[in-house]
Amino acid sequence: MPKRRSSKRHKRGWKSFQRRKPSRELRARILIVCEGEKTEPIYFRALRKDKQLSAAEVEAGPSPYGTDPRSVVDCAVDRKKEAFDDNEPYDKVWCVFDRDQHERFKEALNRAEAHDIGVAFSNPSFELWFLQHFRYSTAYIHRDNAVSELEQHIPHYDKSTDVYDYILPQQGCAVDNARRLAQYHVGVNEPTANPSTTVHELVTALNKLAQS
Numbered sequence: 001m002p003k004r005r006s007s008k009r010h011k012r013g014w015k016s017f018q019r020r021k022p023s024r025e026l027r028a029r030i031l032i033v034c035e036g037e038k039t040e041p042i043y044f045r046a047l048r049k050d051k052q053l054s055a056a057e058v059e060a061g062p063s064p065y066g067t068d069p070r071s072v073v074d075c076a077v078d079r080k081k082e083a084f085d086d087n088e089p090y091d092k093v094w095c096v097f098d099r100d101q102h103e104r105f106k107e108a109l110n111r112a113e114a115h116d117i118g119v120a121f122s123n124p125s126f127e128l129w130f131l132q133h134f135r136y137s138t139a140y141i142h143r144d145n146a147v148s149e150l151e152q153h154i155p156h157y158d159k160s161t162d163v164y165d166y167i168l169p170q171q172g173c174a175v176d177n178a179r180r181l182a183q184y185h186v187g188v189n190e191p192t193a194n195p196s197t198t199v200h201e202l203v204t205a206l207n208k209l210a211q212s
Contacts, residue, residue: 027053027212028091031083032060032202033076035067035097039126039159044096046164047203051210058206069097069108069121077115092118094202099123099192100143109192120202123192129199130154130163132177133170138184140194175200 034040044060063075072095080093095112099105099121112119122128124143127150134153141149151157154166167174178200185193 026057028057028209029083029088030058030206030209031076031079031090031093032058033063033072033079033093033095034061035063035069035072035095036126036159037062040096042160042162043126043164044202044206046162047206050164050168051206053206053210057209067097068104069095069102070104070111072097073108073112073115073117073119076117077111080115080117092205094118094120094205096120096126096199096202098125098143099194099196100125105192118202118205120197120199121192122197122199123194126199128195129174129178129197130167132174132181132197132200133167136177136180138181138195171203175204 032040032044034044041060041062044058048055048058048060063072065071065075076093076095080090083090093116095108095117097108097119100123102108105121109119109121124141125146127143127146128141130150131146131153147157154161154163157163178197181196182191182198185191185196
């Protein structure tokens with residue numbers, strides 16, 4: 001079995017991804033590499049717990065390579081290759097990041113597609129996914145306004161807040177709203193236009209895994 005690479009760049013920040021030995025047969029192995037260190041990992045770990053998925057089945061943590069989309073994808077590519085080399089391949093690898101003003105956003109999308117890595121992006125920010133639980137709108141929204149609007153629905157919201165249980169009853173509505181946004185942009189604007197999010201695709205995939 002090949003030895004794991006020992007470069008500092010590779011090792012740094014992997015603590016959040018450390019796997020636990022499975023206590024039962026795994027349904028699948030999913031890796032989620034996030035841009036943020038708090039909001040996204042907190043959300044997906046809460047979803048994992050709610051759906052009774054093990055940490056061995058769904059790993060979620062921040063990218064130690066950097067927060068820009070290309071760095072997140074680079075991290076995911078390396079983790080995918082490492083798992084394959086160790087004969088412990090992931091069934092699917094996902095990246096979670098924001099559109100914001102990142103210059104290498106489309107480059108990141110292309111690299112992810114080339115390596116069969118799913119992308120759950122949000123434009124302008126992950127808070128847009130949370131907003132889909134409360135309303136549908138096609139109007140442009142700045143990331144600061146997304147947070148302030150979210151605070152109207154979730155008092156005292158900040159990026160370290162675990163909102164999963166609070167918004168869970170509206171998850172179906174959020175999936176429908178995100179799909180409507182995607183359809184709205186088809187043939188009119190680029191698929192990654194503001195506002196748009198594909199987080200619902202990852203959430204749907206995890207829900208299906210829990211039902212399998």
